[in-house]
Amino acid sequence: MSHAAQVLDTARAAGARIATAESCTGGLIAAALTEVPGSSDVLDRGFVSYSNAAKQQMLGVTEDSLSRHGAVSETVAAEMAAGALARSAATLAIAVTGIAGPGGSEHKPEGRVCFGIADAAGVRTETVEFGAIGRGAVRARTVDHALRLLLAALGGAR
Template identity: 55%
Template sequence: MWPADIEVQAGQIIAVFSVKGFKVATAESCTGGLIAGALTEISGSSAVVDRGFVTYSNEAKVAMLGVEAATLAAHGAVARQTAVEMAEGAVQHSAADFAVAVTGIAGPSGGSADKPVGLVHLAAAGRNGGLLHREMRYGDIGRSNVRLATVRTALEMLMQIAQAE
């Protein structure tokens, strides 16, 4: 079902997090649950995956993750600040040690000069206060490809923040 490289990445996360006793949550907008799906494809994921939030609308970001309405008004859904608040909110609203959050424009529509199709903001947060952010500009490579590229980057960031622990 998944490209082999994503399955390998997800398997590594499940293995490492299992050994360290870490739990993970996801907060997803443009990927619509694909990150959680990739992780739960792996046997043993129930020991690691706490929950996934699919917060496609701004209202869901506020209600489920505690993203500030003022942040959305000032910066929009696709912004560094929003991704960071999503990741921190996912940790706060779960039993997870780490969370990854993604928000972006997968296309083919919805882009602008400031926020083109393929722009994705990702953040990873740890209960210990650790925080990572990446702004990715994948380009107009097609909706499915933007979403898969985002899953790959999100999984990389989860491994990176956990290894800093």
């Protein structure tokens, strides 16, 4: 069974609804979930907030957070997740923001992705360094990691 199917089954059993807030993945997490038939009873919506303006307008990310920490930061990932939760009918939201590549900098290298997950218990964040493995691979690994975080948040195995 795919991770997406496991997330959906576990969410369904828990009565949970999910929202996604995606930057570097451009909707791939929502796409992975909707690839599974019957996902509409679990996935409420997906926000693709690629630009900083979209992060602010759609999810309530603050200008201060963007200017002080940058779009690729746990602070912004947390605000994206909290915003997705507040602006949806979801009980669980996942957010991702990162540098898929090519490019990056000494301070924010290619392959760095910040994750945020929000639910009734609050918001948790983490950063994963996937490395300069190529844009497609970073995005694929980000989707996989996000699905694992959702599963863990729902009380399933990671």
